[in-house]
Amino acid sequence: MTPAARADAVRSRERILAAASGCDVRSLRLNEVAREAGVGVGTVYRHFPTVEALVGALSLDTLRRLREVAERAGEDPDAASAIRTFLSEALALQLENGGLQTVLTAATQGNEENRALSAEIFAAFAGTLARAQREGVIRSDITVLQVHHLVCGVEHAVRLGSPADRALLLDVMLAGLAGEPRR
Amino acid sequence: MTPAARADAVRSRERILAAASGCDVRSLRLNEVAREAGVGVGTVYRHFPTVEALVGALSLDTLRRLREVAERAGEDPDAASAIRTFLSEALALQLENGGLQTVLTAATQGNEENRALSAEIFAAFAGTLARAQREGVIRSDITVLQVHHLVCGVEHAVRLGSPADRALLLDVMLAGLAGEPRR
Amino acid sequence: MTPAARADAVRSRERILAAASGCDVRSLRLNEVAREAGVGVGTVYRHFPTVEALVGALSLDTLRRLREVAERAGEDPDAASAIRTFLSEALALQLENGGLQTVLTAATQGNEENRALSAEIFAAFAGTLARAQREGVIRSDITVLQVHHLVCGVEHAVRLGSPADRALLLDVMLAGLAGEPRR
Amino acid sequence: MTPAARADAVRSRERILAAASGCDVRSLRLNEVAREAGVGVGTVYRHFPTVEALVGALSLDTLRRLREVAERAGEDPDAASAIRTFLSEALALQLENGGLQTVLTAATQGNEENRALSAEIFAAFAGTLARAQREGVIRSDITVLQVHHLVCGVEHAVRLGSPADRALLLDVMLAGLAGEPRR
DNA sequence: CATGAATGAGCGTTCATTCAT
DNA sequence: AATGAATGAACGCTCATTCAT
Incomplete structure (x- = not known):
């Protein structure tokens, strides 16, 4: 007390969090985290009973920032710029935090707070996307989830190449999303 | 002898190859392959000293088909359609064969034949891409490698969602690659 | 202070004692006892450096009751009834307190008070048993320690079955101890 | 092959079996068995996927011998001697093989063969016991299961003392089972 | 060549015990 | 004196890889 x-x-x-964020989030081994953190295994388990708890904790801060971004984008009167800003930031944050993709994609799992944050982010972005689609600046045949997957795809593409590819690949995605599909 | x-x-x-192709290439367990193949583990190791060798062998056929596609695309007088055809086929083959992404991306490793095939594919596509860029149907600020990574990204996006997303996500990518970047 | x-x-x-007596004595986990007691682990260790110390303390009260029984049996003029009463009570107490068997059996270990009580119990029962054997109501070829072990055996048997078996199995033991061995 | x-x-x-039979069957740790046997952990797991499998294997031979004994006892025309022989042998085998008690008591678990053997043993002994009870040489108010538990109890008692106690404690049990209960 | 038994490093997890606060 | 975070040995189990047959 x-x-x-x-x-x-x-x-x-x-x-522990520092050590874990240095690892590839998709293959977190709690023993290794403990070793890297210079801490007993038991200590890791005391703080994070499951890998998910650790991944969740790693992403909490990033999720908060992304929600912030999503909400500010929702207030941008220019729908096209709102989309651009949000997707750009989302991509940047996902590249910064390799676990974010998993946390957002498996948004029904994880702890209370993460799920709530994910839900808010998706909700806010859904609003912005719908607006952009009504205004005709984003093709109307794509869903929020598909856009999310695309961002994950671009993240993947950037990781295959170099961080320097980010702006270009993002731009390709944005251009591909713009306007209506060619018939 | x-x-x-x-x-x-x-x-x-x-x-062995038949058994392995039935598994998810991204989580091949050689013991399991051996069991499925009705063959001793040692036999698998004799034929394929590493997992990569097995994945490579599994991809040989697919690589040949992709080379075929790349070469035919090279002969298509319509550059835009050539690009479209090739990328569409590449995506389809990568989705069909989960190991292909790795084989193509790490093209300098692997056995002789795989490397040669990869090189031919990249060379053929490089020609087609350059032509499309000269003709202004594909943005000129992107490289062959970046396009390859994008295809891998779209593959990733489709895997996160459902196979049914393929056409749409491909279309987004193609639309994003078309023409010149907006200033 | x-x-x-x-x-x-x-x-x-x-x-702590209250919490521990609620657990199965044969699988005491000190951390769990601490949690149940609403007390830090360290506190448990301060009071009871070893599991044995805790089990011993848990048995103190029972030991006192058993000594009482042993002494009263010593005063019973009917040797057969004295034996019957004592063994019946001993069995009941051992079934009630799973740690008692250990405490009595390893009577040379444990704290001062436990050892003293055990000694008194064995001494009192030894007197009663000798008397019964002199009077020919208990077979003369058995020792105090062997009888103690038999009681532990019956305790074990009852635990394998149900508490309802107690009377019957006790009776078998008493009948087996009665009189002289058949030649 | x-x-x-x-x-x-x-x-x-x-x-492995030799090493395991040297351990206390009630706390078999597969890693330790492997160590003692001078064998890799994996080897133990290959042969015995679960602790139960190992315990079962350890008891197979003993179970077969016990079945033999039970069947021969069934053929003894003298019911009293049949009971005496069987219980004496059962006790000896249980003392020899510490796991037998568990295997017999939890007879519904374990592998096919063990369960079958246990069933045969219980069936054979049930017949002998019923006969002895009909003939009035064994008290009629006790069941097969209770007798089994008593044998386990005597096993426990012998283990608390010394092997030399076996004959005496067995005799007490047999005397206690003999005839009809005193009213 | 084929076989599959053997190996052992290493992960996830638990828990008795210690010790800084 | 009390606390409970930290520790780390040890167990259960898996699986890639080796090697005797």
């Missing part, structure tokens, strides 16, 4: 006792715990937690 | 022994070896090889 | 601190310590001790 | 290949496997199997 003393804040002093917590100091150590907080430090452990942060070392 | 008798002909009989050889026949046996060939038969083993084929059983 | 203030009286207040002492009061707290006593309270902790009692909460 | 070659007998040669099996030679090693048989040797491993036997080393």
Whole structure:
């Protein structure tokens, strides 16, 4: 109950998160995280009973930022620019945090807070996308989920190449989404 | 070394390949392949010292088909249609054969034949792409490698969703590649 | 060392004992006891350095009751009834308190008080048994320790079946002990 | 398929069984067995996928012998001697093989063969016991299962003391089972 | 060549015990 | 004296790889 006792715990937690964020999120091995963090295995389990809990914690902050972005985009009167801003930021954040893709894609799993955040992000973006589609600046034959998958695809493409490809590949995606499909 | 022994070896090889192609290429367990093939583990290792070798062998046929496609596309006088055909086919083949992405992306590894085929495919497509870019039907600021990565990205996106998304997501990519970048 | 601190310590001790007596004595997990007692693990270790110490403390009360029984049996002029009463009570108490068997059997270990109580119990019962054997109501070829082991055996048998078996199995044992061995 | 290949496997199997029978059957740890047997963990798992499989295998031979005993007892025209022989042998075998108690008691689990053997043993003994009870040489108020539990209890008692106690404690049990209960 | 038994590194997980606060 | 976070040994189990037959 003393804040002093917590100091150590907080430090452990942060070392673990730091170590974990250095690993490939898709193959987190809790023993390895413990080793890297210079911490006992048990400590990792105390803080994060499952891999999902750890991945979730790793993504919490990023999810908050993405929600922020999604909400600000919702307030942008220019629908095209709103879409551009959001997708650009989403891509950047996903590249920064390799676990975000999983967390967003499997949005029904994970802890309460992550699910809530994911839901808010999707909801906000759904609104923006619908608006853009009504205004004809985004092709009307695509769903929110498909756009999300596309962003994940571009993330994948950037990872196959170099970070420097990001702007170009994003631009291709945006151009492909713009306007109506050619018949 | 008798002909009989050889026949046996060939038969083993084929059983292994048949068994492996039934598995998800991205999580090949050699023991399981052996069991499915009705063959000892050692036999699998004799034929394919590494997982990559097996994946490579599994992709040989697909690579040949892709080369065929690339060459035919090279002969299509309509550059736009050539690009469209090739990328569509490449995507379809990659979705069909989950190992193809790796084989093409890590084209400098693998066995002689795979490397040669990959090189031919890339060379043929490079020609077609350059022509399309000269004619202004594909944006000029993108490289062969980046397009390859994009295809892999779309493959990834389709896998996240459903096979039914393929046509749409491909179309987005093609639309995004078309013409010149907006200023 | 203030009286207040002492009061707290006593309270902790009692909460721990209460929690532990609710668990199966043969699979005590100190962490769990601590949790159930609403007390830190460290506190449990302070009061009871080893599991044995805790089991011993848990048995103290039962041991006192068993000593009482042994002494009263010693005063029963009817040797057969004395034996019957004592063994019946001993069995009942052992079934009630799963740790008692260990405490009695390993009577040379444990804390001062437990050892003293065990010694008194064995001494009192030894007197009663000798008397019964002199009077010919209990076979003369069996020792106190063997009888103790038999009681533990019957306890084991009852645990394998149901509590309802207790009377019958006790009766078998008593009948088996009665009189002289058949030649 | 070659007998040669099996030679090693048989040797491993036997080393494992030997090592395991040296351990306390009620706390078999497969890693430890492997260590003791001088064999890789995987080898233990190949031969015995579960602890139960190992315990079962350990008891197979003993079970067969016990069935033999039960059947021969069934053919003994003297019911009292039949009971005496069977229980004496059962006790001896259970002392020899610490896992037998578990295997017999949890007779519905385990592999096919063990269950079949246990069933045969219980069936044969049930016949003998009923006969003895009809003839009035064994008290009529006890069931096969209760007798089995008693044998386990005596096994427990002997283990608490020394092997030398076996004959005496068995005799107490037999005397206790004899005739009719005193009213 | 083929076989599949053997190996052992290594992951996930638990839990008794210690020790900084 | 109390706390509970931290520790790490050890177990269950899997699987890629080797090697005796």
